[in-house]
Amino acid sequence: MFLIDTHKPAERAFIVGVKLQQDTHEGVAESLKELASLVDTAGAEVIESFIQNKTKADTTFFIGKGKVEELKAFAEDAKIDTIIFDTELSPSQIKNLENKIGKKILDRSWVILDIFANRAKTKEAKTQVELAQLKYFMPRLTNQWSHLSRQAGGGVGTKGPGETQLETDKRMIREKITQLEKELEEISKQRDIRRRGRGNVFKVILVGYTNVGKSTLMNKLSNAGVLAENRLFATLDSTTRTIELENKKSFLLSDTVGFINKLPHNLVASFKSTLEEVVEADLLLHVVDISHDNFT
Numbered sequence: 001m002f003l004i005d006t007h008k009p010a011e012r013a014f015i016v017g018v019k020l021q022q023d024t025h026e027g028v029a030e031s032l033k034e035l036a037s038l039v040d041t042a043g044a045e046v047i048e049s050f051i052q053n054k055t056k057a058d059t060t061f062f063i064g065k066g067k068v069e070e071l072k073a074f075a076e077d078a079k080i081d082t083i084i085f086d087t088e089l090s091p092s093q094i095k096n097l098e099n100k101i102g103k104k105i106l107d108r109s110w111v112i113l114d115i116f117a118n119r120a121k122t123k124e125a126k127t128q129v130e131l132a133q134l135k136y137f138m139p140r141l142t143n144q145w146s147h148l149s150r151q152a153g154g155g156v157g158t159k160g161p162g163e164t165q166l167e168t169d170k171r172m173i174r175e176k177i178t179q180l181e182k183e184l185e186e187i188s189k190q191r192d193i194r195r196r197g198r199g200n201v202f203k204v205i206l207v208g209y210t211n212v213g214k215s216t217l218m219n220k221l222s223n224a225g226v227l228a229e230n231r232l233f234a235t236l237d238s239t240t241r242t243i244e245l246e247n248k249k250s251f252l253l254s255d256t257v258g259f260i261n262k263l264p265h266n267l268v269a270s271f272k273s274t275l276e277e278v279v280e281a282d283l284l285l286h287v288v289d290i291s292h293d294n295f296t
């Protein structure tokens with residue numbers, strides 16, 4: 001990937017949930033269980049987890065200082081490589097935790113972005129994910145590069161001597177973001193043209209949580225042959241097929257990206273054009289997994 005080493009999650013992971021005053025225990029436990037499947041999907045092994053009760057998030061570490069010490073000791077004993085928080089940590093919290101514990105610290109957003117990056121197949125999905133990753137990494141770059149000293153030389157200007165490595169990297173990333181945004185706009189225009197070409201045909205879109213069976217249903221109804229498997233986010237790109245009914249009437253059926261709690265906002269913004277299709281549907285078919293504990 002451009003400029004950034006997207007270090008794959010290491011094998012042995014410890015996952016952390018925090019129950020703040022407004023959260024229910026069930027909600028936090030469910031979300032942590034979901035993080036465990038995300039981590040598993042991303043290719044790491046969850047060794048241990050805990051949930052900490054806190055009235056409000058600690059600005060320095062997110063969790064309490066005592067817990068940080070406990071985590072450090074456990075991580076050393078159990079040879080943990082990566083500690084993953086079930087929330088979006090601020091750049092400074094990541095830095096403080098990494099300095100204190102000496103292990104790689106990731107958050108839920110990073111794991112989701114990593115899964116999306118590995119799943120993206122089409123140019124559109126790849127561009128959408130890369131844009132979301134760059135926007136996520138941009139403020140976090142400060143941590144990684146802050147130790148670099150100002151380069152020698154006294155030239156003035158936007159480029160070259162006098163500019164720190166961090167400034168150069170940030171500028172390059174900003175340029176790349178602008179370029180990706182332009183590319184997405186172009187792809188989105190082509191999508192609009194395709195969409196208009198479909199005219200007034202009745203449009204049905206399969207929506208719902210990830211891994212509930214949307215693509216399986218799509219294949220049953222249309223023989224589309226889309227990938228359906230027991231993994232989170234198997235589908236990132238929309239697929240549309242015309243379905244002919246026995247009475248000779250037809251409609252369009254689309255399968256698209258699934259949802260999950262706490263999707264990184266950069267990702268939602270990047271997938272705007274994919275999600276716009278949903279807004280224009282005549283019927284949203286909400287697919288649910290009736291074997292899920294929460295189904296009542």
Ligand SMILES: Nc1nc2c(ncn2[C@@H]2O[C@H](COP(=O)(O)OP(=O)(O)OP(=O)(O)O)[C@@H](O)[C@H]2O)c(=O)[nH]1
Pocket residue numbers: 209210211212213214215216217227228229230231232233234235236257258259
């Ligand atoms: N038991 C059972 N399993 C199902 C059913 N429908 C789908 N599955 C299985 O559930 C898993 C997920 O199915 P997908 O169709 O890929 O789910 P999806 O909603 O498209 O998931 P993503 O694209 O990853 O968001 C697959 O292993 C399917 O074989 C069903 O009705 N019953």
Ligand SMILES: [Mg+2]
Pocket residue numbers: 214215216227228234235255256
């Ligand atoms: Mg699917």
